Amino acid sequence: MKNSASSRPNSHSPMRMAADELALIMVRCELMEEGEPFEISSVEGGVSSNVWYIRTRSGRDMIAKRPLARLNVEQEWLADQRRSNFECMFLRDVRACVPENVASVLAHDVESHTLFIEYFPTQAFFNWREEILAGRTHEEAGAGIGATLAKIHHYFAQNSDARERYDARDILQGTRIDPYFDAITKRHPKLSKKIDKLRSQTLKADSVVIHGDVSPKNILVAPNRQILLDAECACIGDPAFDPSFLLAQLLLKTLVVIEREKEIMAACQGFITSYFDGVIWEDKHSLEQRAIEYLGLFLLARIDGKVPVPYIRDDNIKALAREFGTNLLNLKDKKISDVLGSWSMMINEQYANLESFRISNT
Template identity: 35%
Template structure:
């Protein structure tokens, strides 16, 4: 894939001038720019003024993780295109696109209301909103259903970024760390790279959800591709399971959240698509393993929690009767509740 050259690299000192040149910010309008922290894959800046309140993103070629992890920064264009597409389907569930700079690989989107919370932060604090989970399940099912059976989208949203950002650093890296399940993980990875079925977000994680407890925006579509819908469902399921292992005293709340998400997703999903329960459990297990042995381990689990996740995932990948509820039941049995 050819990579567009970029003439500028944004920072808080030059972003205001950049937005004025793009016509997003008035020439005479004072504004404030700040760098957002916490992301590993993008340079993210916020700019606020009298007429603007936006987030400006520029994708990094080398991600901010311990292991070397390189990815094509043109993925920002896939994110922009995905936001435009799903914005036509559910405009209330994503941030509006303000500007796309295809030459410099920069995306400008609206900023969420200041009182909205990051759902990952809320979950880690033990506040597991079933209402948010239901909304996410419904939105995801609508995106999957509305884009199913549209093979023309496969060239617009190819799987290159998905290979770079998910298959290699998640599935294949963790397979190399766990040879007893490497063959099983390899087969599951191959299944995700088969001809696509619908538009897949690719990073459907609580950290990419901003919410006021009812409304919600889903962010960070840079791994969007035409692929297998089970990946998005497994991705969120794995995160809720990880939270339950991190905070076992709130495991029941996380489990109910997961059930609400899956129930609303299944209810809203088109009959042309099918969510296979065993397949969901196996991919959830792969993603659990990836978050302790992959290139981007979760930061909130200590050695004991990592061992529990690893044991749970490997057990699931070697069972013949794997199911998503079995995953939750086995996790609960580890803690005796």
């Protein structure tokens, strides 16, 4: 839906109210002149923020986003809106190491928690989640985002002054600890000891700044380029968190787009190889072992946590992912490549008849 700010639709409509407020903020941030007409439309698909596409009369395109205090999910999920401050800071900081892989910040209005960032045209940049679910895997994006993530982690590992500005553990409690760690502990009390260890590890770690939401839905893909979006969860933390978060999402999608399982797994392997090639700030083996534990947690969380993936509905398929994730929490001294191989083996054994197990992603 697009409404011109000068067309005066119903003055009480949500879009009208958003347009009026954003107009004042954009003038205050010197993004447009007072009274300048503009087009605005909602960008759908997210649960954590209100997002709008804006085009001013002068032809300037931008994205405006404002984090929600209560996320749009079935269970109650509260999160501090100050997370927009950390997203803005993260996007500005990492342009020092990956300028082609993040959006530039146009303005940030702290008072309203509104962030204005660069717009990437949908004709050239595609959402990786939607592309995968449509059967277009862009497997080369795995290696690209792996290299990008390693550069980001290395940048912060070498910059202690920058890291100190991201002590947002109170926000991380709401955005990640409660909906992932604590929710799974309640659902699977027998795993509480393992998960409590990971929880403590996550809240104590401070060797890098993590993005906190590296997921296909937050990655735009284009030929030879990937854009990492939505850094609302940026915080000092354990670098093993980020690669595991993405791997969990990619693995679960092989349960949906079964005919593209090999390509998705190739993207996973490319991602892991590229990421660990760039790990030079700590022992790779130690990071890899922690990553496997996080992967187990995140597989469970996306089945039984506060935000289960919407495209897996079959209880038998949920049970497969649940069992695999539980096993990873108890795995010792393995390589992620072995884990990926085991996942592929499980898929091939369980999906001998692809059509009979196909899951709708509508």
